[in-house]
Amino acid sequence: MIQRDVIVIGAGAAGLFCAAQAGQRGRSVEVLDHAKKVGRKILMSGGGRCNFTNMYAAPENFLSENPHFCKSALSRYTQWDFIGLVNDYRIPYHEKTLGQLFCDDSASDIVSLLMSECKKGGVTVTTRCEITAIEKLDDGYIVNTSLGQYQCESLVIATGGLSMPKLGATPFGYKIAEQFGLAVLPTRAGLVPFTLPPELKTPLAEISGVSQKVRAGCVNTSFLEDMLITHRGLSGPAILQISSFWEGQDVELDLSPEEDLHADIQQARQNQPNQTLKNYLATRFAKRLAETLIEVLSFDNMPLKQLNEKQLSNVADTLHAWKVRPSGTEGYRTAEVTLGGVDTNALSSKTMEARDVKGLYFIGEVVDVTGWLGGYNFQWAWSSAWVAAQYV
Incomplete structure (x- = not known):
């Protein structure tokens, strides 16, 4: 049995960023993902250059059954905070149009930034790891995987939505929400031809x-x-x-x-x-x-x-x-995002923790918050990940 303070399921934008921030707070963190490599959706985003945020990101650029839910996270970790981090890593970028910021060179620059941040926080990132079952304990969780058992106090679900199944998208996050009694709103393809x-x-x-x-x-x-x-x-x-x-x-x-x-x-x-x-x-x-x-x-x-x-x-x-x-x-096959997802009424907008399930957090696209085209969904990933990381 491997003991960690925090297990993050999903090695995408939200999962890696949350893990890095939590690790840098001194928590012992491991990221688990079923894919062969991390950040696959990041790598192909923006034509391979990753539209990593938008200078004009604001709550009105997001769709949700509760349009107020995203306000807290977006105000506490803003686009300027992430732009500052990109500048710290000296990643060259440009504004393409309408506030959309892209890497000059490659989306891999953003993945490298996230992995460097994880390294700073002493985070372990484990790929090719299938989750077979999750059990609730009085003071945490048991995560059963193809690589053995993990025990943690805090469990973060950052599994994304259903868009682009070829990149490994699955309904896993929604199933975990339902297992623990959280409502999941109907999903459909968004930002799609x-x-x-x-x-x-x-x-x-x-x-x-x-x-x-x-x-x-x-x-x-x-x-x-x-x-x-x-x-x-x-x-x-x-x-x-x-x-x-x-x-x-x-x-x-x-x-x-x-x-x-x-x-x-x-x-x-x-x-x-x-x-x-x-x-x-x-x-x-x-x-x-x-x-x-x-x-x-x-x-x-x-x-x-x-x-x-x-x-x-x-x-x-x-x-x-x-x-x-x-x-x-064209459906989830080519959709950039998934609308709907874990009902925000079941989560704290301050912490992203499930209101009725202590230690269970949902961040990023798996939640019913969907941004416009143009870097807004990455900003939601960074903001929701950051706030959860302060509490896990």
Whole structure:
């Protein structure tokens, strides 16, 4: 039987950071993970450069049944605290857009930082370790594994969500929560591309790879970013963002969010009355997109002078508010995060400890707190890990 003060299950962003911080407080800590190597999701994040936080991270950038839950952790360990740590390690980074901070070189720089922090805290990190059962004692826990038994006072669940099963994602954390009587809210894929019904998918697949700046909206929320047309449907930052809010309804796409097409198309008719609608649209969009829009939106491709006011207005209205009903999403296979998870009502926002189960903590993505695209989910990992580490 191996004795530790703290066992952390999950060697991802939250698990490693919590272990490092707890170890540096003088606790004896071991991290257990079933994967072959640590931080697999970190390594592939941000195109291999890890969007490790966002300069503008704030509670309103997170989705949860209880939107207030994340406030305490985010205020006590902020993006500036983690940026300070990155600076301490002299990791070069840059802002890509909208406050998103990426490593200049490689996501492995962040994994190296976490492992160095663990080393400072005397943390043992054990991979290829299957957890077979967890038992509660009066004063702690027994963790049964493929490598033997562990006993600890505090048990931290940092197992992540269901997204990207190829990287080892499993529902293990939710099962532990249920074992100890904590509610788990329904989960679904977030920050995920949309799939489309055949009548849209087929023509759009022909122009796979075309990108367009849009404002994508539903449920009184919208995001102004790029949309990417794929052979399966729609992706790109605007689509990934709105996917977390989507529950089966229409998504409204403003294809010209920064220009008034009503005025522009009237001006074009005056200046070039013989120009066809397709050729006009090709001055505003990529040529292939313009041609496809004519087809899928059933516009009459006539010279502008032959289109009356009502027809021109309809073209502008439609392009500013194209209603698309996705057939679904690509699911956990490509989702960046999992919405839902361990009910925050069962946890202390101050400590991340289960209210009714002493010594049991849940941090990171396994909890019902999900950030927007752009480094927010890593910040939740750092913040929730840090606060738990002060109490384990």
